Amino acid sequence: MANQDELFKKITSHCKEYGFIFQSSEIYDGLSATYDYGPYGVILKNNIKQYWWKSMVQMHENIVGIDAAIFMHPTTWKASGHVDAFNDPMVDNKDSKKRYRADVLIENYRDKIEAKINKEITKAKKRFGDAFDEEQFRATNPRVLANAEKMENISKRLATAMTHGDMEDLKAQIEEYGIACPDSGSKNWTEVRQFNLMFSTQLGAIAGEAGKLYLRPETAQGIFVNFLNVQKTTRQKLPFGIAQIGKAFRNEIVARQFIFRMREFEQMEMQFFVKPGEQKKWYEYWKDVRLKWHQALHNSENLRYHDHDNLAHYADAAVDIEFNFPFGFKELEGIHSRTDFDLSSHEKHSGKKLQYFDPEMNDNYVPYVVETSIGCDRMFLATISHAYTEEMVPDAKGGEAQRIVLKLNPALAPIKCAVLPLLKNKPELTEKARTIFNHLKMHFDCQYDEKDAIGRRYRRQDAIGTPYCITVDFDTLEDDTVTIRERDSLQQERISIDKIAEIVKKRTDITQLFV
Numbered sequence: 001m002a003n004q005d006e007l008f009k010k011i012t013s014h015c016k017e018y019g020f021i022f023q024s025s026e027i028y029d030g031l032s033a034t035y036d037y038g039p040y041g042v043i044l045k046n047n048i049k050q051y052w053w054k055s056m057v058q059m060h061e062n063i064v065g066i067d068a069a070i071f072m073h074p075t076t077w078k079a080s081g082h083v084d085a086f087n088d089p090m091v092d093n094k095d096s097k098k099r100y101r102a103d104v105l106i107e108n109y110r111d112k113i114e115a116k117i118n119k120e121i122t123k124a125k126k127r128f129g130d131a132f133d134e135e136q137f138r139a140t141n142p143r144v145l146a147n148a149e150k151m152e153n154i155s156k157r158l159a160t161a162m163t164h165g166d167m168e169d170l171k172a173q174i175e176e177y178g179i180a181c182p183d184s185g186s187k188n189w190t191e192v193r194q195f196n197l198m199f200s201t202q203l204g205a206i207a208g209e210a211g212k213l214y215l216r217p218e219t220a221q222g223i224f225v226n227f228l229n230v231q232k233t234t235r236q237k238l239p240f241g242i243a244q245i246g247k248a249f250r251n252e253i254v255a256r257q258f259i260f261r262m263r264e265f266e267q268m269e270m271q272f273f274v275k276p277g278e279q280k281k282w283y284e285y286w287k288d289v290r291l292k293w294h295q296a297l298h299n300s301e302n303l304r305y306h307d308h309d310n311l312a313h314y315a316d317a318a319v320d321i322e323f324n325f326p327f328g329f330k331e332l333e334g335i336h337s338r339t340d341f342d343l344s345s346h347e348k349h350s351g352k353k354l355q356y357f358d359p360e361m362n363d364n365y366v367p368y369v370v371e372t373s374i375g376c377d378r379m380f381l382a383t384i385s386h387a388y389t390e391e392m393v394p395d396a397k398g399g400e401a402q403r404i405v406l407k408l409n410p411a412l413a414p415i416k417c418a419v420l421p422l423l424k425n426k427p428e429l430t431e432k433a434r435t436i437f438n439h440l441k442m443h444f445d446c447q448y449d450e451k452d453a454i455g456r457r458y459r460r461q462d463a464i465g466t467p468y469c470i471t472v473d474f475d476t477l478e479d480d481t482v483t484i485r486e487r488d489s490l491q492q493e494r495i496s497i498d499k500i501a502e503i504v505k506k507r508t509d510i511t512q513l514f515v
Helices: 002-017 037-057 077-078 100-129 132-138 142-164 168-177 220-224 227-234 279-295 341-349 376-387 426-442 455-465 475-477 497-507 510-514
Strands: 021-023 035-037 064-065 086-091 097-100 193-196 200-202 213-214 240-249 264-274 302-305 317-325 328-337 356-358 363-365 368-375 390-394 400-406 417-419 447-448 468-472 481-484 493-494
Touching: 002 021, 002 376, 002 390, 021 213, 021 376, 035 037, 037 064, 037 264, 037 510, 077 168, 077 341, 077 497, 086 100, 086 168, 097 100, 100 132, 100 142, 100 168, 132 142, 142 168, 220 227, 220 240, 220 264, 220 341, 220 368, 227 240, 264 279, 264 376, 279 302, 279 317, 279 328, 279 368, 302 328, 317 376, 328 341, 341 481, 368 376, 376 390, 400 455, 417 426, 417 455, 426 468, 426 475, 426 497, 455 468, 468 497, 475 481, 481 497, 493 497
Parallel strands: 064 240, 417 447, 417 468
Antiparallel strands: 021 035, 086 097, 086 193, 200 213, 240 264, 264 368, 302 317, 317 328, 328 368, 356 363, 390 400, 468 481, 481 493
16 A cells, blocks of 8 residues: 555656646645646646547437536526535544545545455465466455455445435444544544535625525536437437536535545536436446446556445436556446436426427437546546556666656557657757658647757656657758657667658557547
């Protein structure tokens, strides 16, 4: 765990040092849990959004996009249940004065038990080597079985308490498990109480409840209230989906773990409208499709499904796709079968019909919905975490040196290639390199760099994840060829100048992720 904590610190430090993410308002000592994306971070984030949008909208004939306003009529949030039920259980430690989510404290306690199981498995793997059967070991080892049962009981009890809003039992669990404040070690807790997560503001000059608006806590409701507008203008037939990328805001009790949990964040959501009775089929379909989307970027062992123990009031099925962050497996994307709750509730509160006329059945009905929802910022963090690598590579003197490299998928890399003249003080080289750079920048994001020795420039490009470096040397002046260096393998080859754009575009093409 200590090594993983150290790794996470290195990743957050790397993000700032190389212009991916900055603390918001840093010159004023920052604002808690808000971050700004730097020059390379904004390109990487846009590339992630492009990958999602292309795969979700462009590749599906029956999915279209919208961009709904952040401000919505306040009754929207009454209909959605957010005004009455969008709460987290809050508890304070009396000694440290720190505030926590009660359910997260219990989940972290459960995760420590899981860590014990994993430690037993790691020890057994070393002891038995290739003969080790993990499945059998999990099924027969007494300590593993006892801890697994303990975890299951904790999960069930937590889910029951959360479903029924039982604040007293959440407090009882914290006390029974001997959970201490992570900051001080104190076990002196207040009562657990509900905390609504929505930010509110005022509309224009109207004061009081009449002018009260909310910053949207999710993007989904903008899709639901536009259901008929989209369906009629695009003439879609069921099943069809509406996708959206946009900002959402939640007044988190404890925002933590860098950009994993923030108060202002970006969601990539798609609501898929289906015929009642077919939601289970489409739920399983989208589970499979969305996992494959992640597997195109990340190793399968870093991804897993986690079925919800505590279903939201509107859902009949829900699963998370979890990613193995440096701080453990955590939610990256949610797939939810939302039934007809949202459209039916908006019908009731607005007095307007939100039904689909089915020409095959010659009847109107409220569609069911299957949702896929992924946090763009969490996807960014997963991508950086997966890519960050420290390794030993050959150096110019025949020995080895350590390098830090972001092994980003070339399709997502902020800079696709860098153009580097071998020497800065040779005008014939820099002029040629500039000419090449000015041509390439018309095709993709690239960078020109002439400062420092060529080796240092390679390391800078490795650190921001640039997949290809183009070196312009004296041979270039003779035969119009350059050296192209591949980031991960360090392989170098000689290619013609007029082939650079074609080669780099082909090797960094985002469509490769769809194969």
